[in-house]
Every structure is written in C-alpha cells, then in structure tokens.
Amino acid sequence: MQHVHRxxxxxxxxxxxxxxxxxxxxxxxxxxxxxxxxTNFGDAPFKFDIETYVADVRLKAWRDIQLLTWIQVxxxxxxxxxxVKVRSPPSSVLPAADNISGELDLVRQQHExxxxxxxxxxxxxxxxxxxxxxxxxxxxxxxxxxxxxxxxSGISTPKQQSNSELLPPATSTASTRPVNGDMEVDFxxxxxxxxxxxxxxxxxxHEFLTSHPSIPSMPVPTTPAEDTRYRRRIMGHILNGEIEExxxxxxxxxxxxxxxxxxxVQFRLRCRRFAEMxxxxxxxxxxxxxxxxxxxxxxxxxxxxxxxxxxxxGANSMDLDEEEPAVLTSPTSVRxxxxxxxxxxxxxxxxxxxxxxxxxxxxxSVLRAAAKGNPARRPSSSPxxxxxxxxxxxxxxxxxxxxxxxxxxxxxTSLAAQRQSEELLSRVWxxxxxxxxxxxxxxxxEVQDLLKRTVGIVxxxxxxxxxxxxxxxxxxxxxxxxxxxxxxxxxELIVVCxxxx
Amino acid sequence: xxxxxxxQGRSPVATLEKLYKQASTAVQVLGLVGVPLAAFADVDKxxxxx
Numbered sequence: 001m002q003h004v005h006r007x008x009x010x011x012x013x014x015x016x017x018x019x020x021x022x023x024x025x026x027x028x029x030x031x032x033x034x035x036x037x038x039t040n041f042g043d044a045p046f047k048f049d050i051e052t053y054v055a056d057v058r059l060k061a062w063r064d065i066q067l068l069t070w071i072q073v074x075x076x077x078x079x080x081x082x083x084v085k086v087r088s089p090p091s092s093v094l095p096a097a098d099n100i101s102g103e104l105d106l107v108r109q110q111h112e113x114x115x116x117x118x119x120x121x122x123x124x125x126x127x128x129x130x131x132x133x134x135x136x137x138x139x140x141x142x143x144x145x146x147x148x149x150x151x152x153s154g155i156s157t158p159k160q161q162s163n164s165e166l167l168p169p170a171t172s173t174a175s176t177r178p179v180n181g182d183m184e185v186d187f188x189x190x191x192x193x194x195x196x197x198x199x200x201x202x203x204x205x206h207e208f209l210t211s212h213p214s215i216p217s218m219p220v221p222t223t224p225a226e227d228t229r230y231r232r233r234i235m236g237h238i239l240n241g242e243i244e245e246x247x248x249x250x251x252x253x254x255x256x257x258x259x260x261x262x263x264x265v266q267f268r269l270r271c272r273r274f275a276e277m278x279x280x281x282x283x284x285x286x287x288x289x290x291x292x293x294x295x296x297x298x299x300x301x302x303x304x305x306x307x308x309x310x311x312x313x314g315a316n317s318m319d320l321d322e323e324e325p326a327v328l329t330s331p332t333s334v335r336x337x338x339x340x341x342x343x344x345x346x347x348x349x350x351x352x353x354x355x356x357x358x359x360x361x362x363x364x365s366v367l368r369a370a371a372k373g374n375p376a377r378r379p380s381s382s383p384x385x386x387x388x389x390x391x392x393x394x395x396x397x398x399x400x401x402x403x404x405x406x407x408x409x410x411x412x413t414s415l416a417a418q419r420q421s422e423e424l425l426s427r428v429w430x431x432x433x434x435x436x437x438x439x440x441x442x443x444x445x446e447v448q449d450l451l452k453r454t455v456g457i458v459x460x461x462x463x464x465x466x467x468x469x470x471x472x473x474x475x476x477x478x479x480x481x482x483x484x485x486x487x488x489x490x491x492e493l494i495v496v497c498x499x500x501x
Numbered sequence: 502x503x504x505x506x507x508x509q510g511r512s513p514v515a516t517l518e519k520l521y522k523q524a525s526t527a528v529q530v531l532g533l534v535g536v537p538l539a540a541f542a543d544v545d546k547x548x549x550x551x
Contacts, residue, residue: 057541058541061538061541061542062541062542064538065538065542121516121517121520122517124515124516124517125515125516125517125518128515129515
C-alpha cells in the first residue's frame, strides 16, 4: 500500500514506514481543548489535485510495465500452442535513463512483437470458438497490412508470413466475390458486416478442402453458400424440434460430426428426439383427454375406481387405500418411487431428485408392462421405492401417480381414442427402448446421466410446463443443442484444415 | 464444445482466454501481496471495459 503525505500541498516524503496494508483509521491529536480542526474525506474538492497525481502515477506505472517487461513467445503452429513468458529484459537492450528515443524504440519493438503474436492468438481464439468467417477476414486484413508494411519498408519478414498460417490463406480468384447474406458462417451471431462489406469475401474452408483432395474429410458441400444453407437448415430443424430431419441431414452432409466424441453428438440429438416425441405425445394425449367423451369417462372412472387398486402407504405409514378421492384410478397406472400429482395439476410431488426418479423408471419393460395393466415385477437390482406398495384384493394396479404413461385413457373411452393413445405411447416406448438398448451399457457417466434424465421425462404428465423437466425439454435446451451441433460442424472443418497445415 | 475440442487433442480453453485469466489473476495476487503498481494495472478495465 502506498501512502502520500502532504502539508499544504507540499510533499512530505515517506513519513511512516512499514505500515500495515489494512486496519488503518484516521486520528487527530490536539494539544489544547479549544483547538479546531476541519477535515475533508472527499465530500469537498481537495486543495491538492489528487486525481492528477493518481493519473501521473498510473502513467508512470504503465511505462514501467511496458518497458521493464520482456515478453517471449514460443509458437507451435502445428499444435496451436503459444508459450508466453514475461520477464525482465536483459540490461543490454534497456536504453539509458535519459534516452527517450531509445525507450520509444524499445516499446515499439515490444508492441510489434506482441502485436503479431496477439493477432495469431486472436485468430486461434476465433477458430477455436468456431467463428471461421471472422477469423478468415481478420487474417486477410492482417495479411494486407503486412504486405503494405513490407512494401513500405521493402523487406519481407518471414516471421510475419508464418503467422498467417493458422487458417488457409486467401486466394485471389476465390476471394474477389462480394459477400452477400448467404456468406455468413458464424451461427446466430451477426458478423461485422461493415467490415466484411469493405473487404473481399473470405475464402471458404470448403474451397480449401476441395483444393486438397488428399485430406481425409467429410463430404464437402459444393459451395460455401450451400454449406451455410445446409447448416442453417440443420439448426432450423433442431430449433423447430424436427430432430429426425436434423439427424438425416447431418448423416448425409456431415457424417463425421455424428461420430464425434464417440457418438456423443448423435446421442444428444437422439435424446432430444425422444424428448420431442414425449412432448408431442403428451400434447396429443391431453387433446384426447380434453375431448368431451374422453373427459367424462376419464373422471367417471376415477371416481368409481371400478378397476381395482393398489394401496400406497406413504412415509407416515397411513393406509390410503380407501381414502383419497383425488387419486386417479386407472388400469394403466404405473408405480414409481414417489407419488405424482393428481390429474390436471401436471406437477410431481417430491420429484426433484432426478436420479431417484430416473432409477425408478429406468427399466422400460417394467413401465410398459405396468402401463398395459400387467404388473411386471421390478428387477431385484433396481432401487426399491421408499413407498411400500401392496396389491389389493381386486388384483389390478393402482398408483397414486400421474405421468405420461399413466395418461392413457381408460378402457371405457371410445375405442378409437384408446387405439390412438396406445399407438402414441407405443412409439415413445419403442424409441425409449432403442435408446436404452444402444446406450444403456455406455460406460460414460455423462451419457448415463443424460439417458436417465431423458427417459425420466415420461414420468411427468406435462413435461413442457413442469419445472423438473423444463431444463431438459425447454426451448433453451434446443438452442443449446443447436449451437453445439453448429460448433461441432465448424470444428470438424477447422480440425481437418489445421491438420492439413 | 469443450469436450469436443478435447477429443481432437486440443486444449479446451483458447490461448487468449488462458492469457487473460492468468494476467488478471497475477495482477490481483500482486495487489493482495502489496505491490503498489498492481493497483494501476486493472486488466479488466484496460482490456475489456475500455
């Protein structure tokens, strides 16, 4: 900590030494009782111009920082590694204290050195984040500036040329085409259109790839505009929830992206497809229930409890067998670990623990059998529900829960509605089983976590409006997935490009 | 994205981001240990919120 002591604006020098950095309080000592002191803690302007003083000190500090630091950068362009070291400069390069021009030369030299490296680091950052178009424009601008500088000085600097190798260099023929709206590459971000409009179009990665047939790469769309259209279409599909179409397009145009990270991108897309199907099924089932005939029968059946039940004992050990009119009675009910809300509420009581919920419903065969009214035994390896259940004398299933699978209309609903509901749920079951079969034994914890959470959506009657599932099925999740897929496509292109360099 | 980049054998964090974080932290630590000059080198103010 620095202390400044002045008397009538005159500096007093170092008044105290070794003061602690904190715990200091102002104190004034007076000799007699009638003396008066006026203090100013910043409420009024200071007589001493402290702001100018601080600015001066700051300038000096920055001068020292710039002059007395020596930056060494080791670049490994092949692996995009920059090793930056900061240390004191060797005394041989330091100018004499009174040599202002030497000092300026040293600062300028430092700036040039840092500027070239920083330009490369910024290009690396843009490429890393997938902003290929912006990175290419920046490189072109830097190249032009270097050319101009070289022409002025008449000296070609090999170091500067090597800095522009992060992305493929521009070619004159391909880059003279003006940029139009279709040339925008960076997803969901406006590019610096003013900057681009003043320059030539960036050479696309695709042109680079097609000019290097030896590079093992994905099928390359014929033109950059086409590529942009393909990617926008894929993003559009994902944002609209049309995951099947997105998967189809990806498989056709960017198959390597689907295989990236051992198929993680594909897995995430397929989980989303399942989520979309559950959402759409929930909507359709809601519509079926809302139909006058279906609604009447649905509630009628719930009141009468004609199909038998299974009593549930909660944590308080109360037998609710006969006593809970709000509870849905349906042969299609499924028993999970936690009670779900009564029909119409669309919420899950105490369902905040995703893992327990997911564990409780991870076995689709159990779900399906139960939903069809055939109470399948829970596998012994599955976690036991904290709620003890017992079969009633009626011998049918009854649960105090209401999820998507329990939304099947009762048998007394019209045959067509029943058939339609069964068909809808059957599609969900099949897709869920497919996911379980393909990824159930995947050792990656993140895969297992997403799989369980995705499959767990079926436990909710209205997953689109439930806070427990919103994070997984909401529009934000779609946007995040679309961005990740877009980045994955761009990264795949960049990786191929960088390896070839 | 980070996992994807790692799978390609590259660092999940861009060099620029690393550089910025390291500079910010270094200046902050210097300020905490009592180096007066650190008070005048606010990396965030100098580089981001200019």
